[in-house]
Amino acid sequence: MPLLKFCGTRSEEDYRAVLRSKADYIGFIFSKSRRQVSAEDVRDWQEKTSAEGKKLVGVFVNEDPAAVGLAAETAGLYAVQLHGGESLHNIKVLRRHSSVRVFKTIHHHENALEEMASFSGAVDGYVIDTKIEGAWGGTGKSFDWENVPLYTAEANRQKVPCFIAGGITPLNIKELLSYGPGGVDVSSGIETNEKNDEGKMKAMSDSVKPVYEAPDEMGRYGDFGGKYVPETLMYALEELDNAYRDIAGDESFHKELWKEMKEYSGRPTALTYAGRLTEHYGGAQIYLKREDLNHTGAHKINNALAQGLLAIRMGKKQIIAETGAGQHGVASATVAARFGLSCKVFMGTEDIRRQELNVFRMRLLGAEVIEVTSGGKTLKDATNEAIRHWVANVDDTFYLIGSAVGPHPYPMMVRDFQSIIGEESKKQMQERIGRLPDHVVACVGGGSNAIGMFYPFINEENVRLTGVEAAGKGVNTSEHAATLSKGRKGVLHGSLSYLLQDEHGNIIEPYSISAGLDYPGIGPEHAHLRDIKRVEYVPATDDEAMKALKDLCELEGILPAIETAHALAYVEKEAPKMKKDEVILVCLSGRGDKDVNTIQQELEGQSE
Numbered sequence: 008m009p010l011l012k013f014c015g016t017r018s019e020e021d022y023r024a025v026l027r028s029k030a031d032y033i034g035f036i037f038s039k040s041r042r043q044v045s046a047e048d049v050r051d052w053q054e055k056t057s058a059e060g061k062k063l064v065g066v067f068v069n070e071d072p073a074a075v076g077l078a079a080e081t082a083g084l085y086a087v088q089l090h091g092g093e094s095l096h097n098i099k100v101l102r103r104h105s106s107v108r109v110f111k112t113i114h115h116h117e118n119a120l121e122e123m124a125s126f127s128g129a130v131d132g133y134v135i136d137t138k139i140e141g142a143w144g145g146t147g148k149s150f151d152w153e154n155v156p157l158y159t160a161e162a163n164r165q166k167v168p169c170f171i172a173g174g175i176t177p178l179n180i181k182e183l184l185s186y187g188p189g190g191v192d193v194s195s196g197i198e199t200n201e202k203n204d205e206g207k208m209k210a211m212s213d214s215v216k217p218v219y220e221a222p223d224e225m226g227r228y229g230d231f232g233g234k235y236v237p238e239t240l241m242y243a244l245e246e247l248d249n250a251y252r253d254i255a256g257d258e259s260f261h262k263e264l265w266k267e268m269k270e271y272s273g274r275p276t277a278l279t280y281a282g283r284l285t286e287h288y289g290g291a292q293i294y295l296k297r298e299d300l301n302h303t304g305a306h307k308i309n310n311a312l313a314q315g316l317l318a319i320r321m322g323k324k325q326i327i328a329e330t331g332a333g334q335h336g337v338a339s340a341t342v343a344a345r346f347g348l349s350c351k352v353f354m355g356t357e358d359i360r361r362q363e364l365n366v367f368r369m370r371l372l373g374a375e376v377i378e379v380t381s382g383g384k385t386l387k388d389a390t391n392e393a394i395r396h397w398v399a400n401v402d403d404t405f406y407l408i409g410s411a412v413g414p415h416p417y418p419m420m421v422r423d424f425q426s427i428i429g430e431e432s433k434k435q436m437q438e439r440i441g442r443l444p445d446h447v448v449a450c451v452g453g454g455s456n457a458i459g460m461f462y463p464f465i466n467e468e469n470v471r472l473t474g475v476e477a478a479g480k481g482v483n484t485s486e487h488a489a490t491l492s493k494g495r496k497g498v499l500h501g502s503l504s505y506l507l508q509d510e511h512g513n514i515i516e517p518y519s520i521s522a523g524l525d526y527p528g529i530g531p532e533h534a535h536l537r538d539i540k541r542v543e544y545v546p547a548t549d550d551e552a553m554k555a556l557k558d559l560c561e562l563e564g565i566l567p568a569i570e571t572a573h574a575l576a577y578v579e580k581e582a583p584k585m586k587k588d589e590v591i592l593v594c595l596s597g598r599g600d601k602d603v604n605t606i607q608q609e610l611e612g613q614s615e
């Protein structure tokens with residue numbers, strides 16, 4: 008997403024208006040201009056209202072370097088923008104007086120690219136503006152934007168930002184954006200009657216920094232999502248939607264939830280630098296968001312605690328849940344025990360076999376595990392059975408769905424409850440390395456850990472997002488669960504998404520070594536994010552996952568869940584392609600204690 012700078016701030020009122028906007032940078036003109044302000048003005052405004060993370064830039068024209076340095080210090084500037092004919096020599100002199108960053112304005116002309124190259128290494132950014140007779144800037148005139156990609160490429164080569172300025176308005180911004188600028192710098196275009204105009208600033212921000220908003224009021228994410236349920240459930244979903252809207256703005260609910268997350272589940276979870284794995288794979292620095300350290304061993308508890316509290320608010324005494332890997336079943340049983348609710352968990356025979364330990368845990372926690380013997384006897388069938396039970400017992404039963412699937416409002420609710428993963432990660436990365444990661448990776452089955460990790464990053468355009476789905480024995484075999492690689496649109500479990508289905512629309516039984524990824528559908532928001540190309544989805548096979556699982560055990564002393572190992576398998580391929588100063592963050596969604604039997608069989612099988 009391009010950087011946004013609102014310039015020409017000339018009063019305290021303007022300053023406050025820019026603070027309320029989505030601009031990254033606030034610009035002040037210190038040179039002769041109708042917009043001129045003093046360094047003392049800027050200092051005073053900041054003392055009254057802090058700039059809260061926005062970067063302050065002062066614009067100077069052919070000013071003495073010592074005076075520029077002094078003004079920068081007085082006004083507390085992040086950078087100075089030298090908007091005249093300043094020489095390389097003068098910039099070097101300024102650097103001797105001050106540590107402030109320097110942005111050099113280059114006026115568009117025939118040899119502007121050569122001029123840019125001549126400042127290479129000496130400046131921290133560029134502004135490309137129009138030059139007209141008698142004015143250095145603030146002209147309200149644009150230049151030929153066909154040249155924007157050339158300026159952007161040169162700045163990229165120098166690894167510094169490049170703002171395009173001159174005559175940009177809410178009416179022509181879309182055209183400028185089509186040339187892919189790295190930054191946009193506006194003065195005249197956001198003013199009305201010599202003042203900043205909030206309406207114009209908003210229009211500009213909405214174009215430069217469009218905010219991802221989904222679902223719509225029908226619960227749709229683009230083509231996907233919705234509510235495809237029998238009539239008996241429509242009322243229950245509406246009741247749930249209303250209850251969810253009530254708690255969304257209710258501070259007491261969020262306080263209670265955070266108390267449970269912190270004091271019971273152990274949040275915030277750690278962010279671990281995987282130094283030995285980084286060294287082994289080469290390339291990018293690998294960080295792990297440790298959802299495996301949650302109480303019950305996975306991210307599932309985040310959503311279970313929240314939905315459990317919501318059930319209590321709604322006066323429901325019984326919860327039901329479906330489970331594949333058993334982690335959501337365990338999380339639901341745990342929450343039921345903690346909150347004094349009764350709990351039934353639906354689980355396919357095949358998953359009961361694979362996840363014996365978790366079945367025992369659920370029973371130990373007081374839940375009733377109901378074996379589902381229909382279909383492929385896995386998660387899809389367990390979900391069918393849970394829905395059937397809900398239809399018959401809707402009055403006193405709360406269906407605690409464990410992934411970002413199902414009819415609206417479940418995908419949205421689960422996403423919001425799991426977003427704590429991405430929110431904490433952003434904060435922790437800022438604290439640890441002073442910036443966001445370059446690439447974020449998570450495994451996807453239904454997609455709850457992934458959407459919880461991705462959602463807070465969606466508007467951060469410079470952060471690549473990758474979901475890794477289960478390719479089982481290979482996407483070109485009949486044994487996989489690669490819904491996004493191989494699926495087609497269809498309706499399952501109350502919503503429209505990509506599904507594995509045959510030519511008649513019958514669901515194909517998915518396969519994966521990991522019970523948690525063994526689902527023929529995918530959360531509708533992932534389907535949408537794939538279609539709008541915001542998230543890339545790639546497959547990883549059983550073998551690749553098992554290899555990555557062993558690596559993490561041997562090199563970091565962490566046994567991940569087999570589900571999570573799919574994300575790690577992608578990291579093994581991707582990290583070496585990235586630079587050493589880049590960062591890849593993986594959602595370590597769960598621990599692998601529950602998988603020890605499967606892992607043992609698999610690895611012993613391999614050595615036979």
Ligand SMILES: O=C(O)c1ccccc1N[C@@H]1O[C@H](COP(=O)(O)O)[C@@H](O)[C@H]1O
Binds near residue numbers: 195
């Ligand atoms: O805005 C001014 O008055 C000004 C005066 C002297 C040098 C630069 C100035 N402004 C810079 O001009 C561009 C954009 O202006 P506009 O959108 O065309 O009005 C921007 O970089 C300002 O920082």
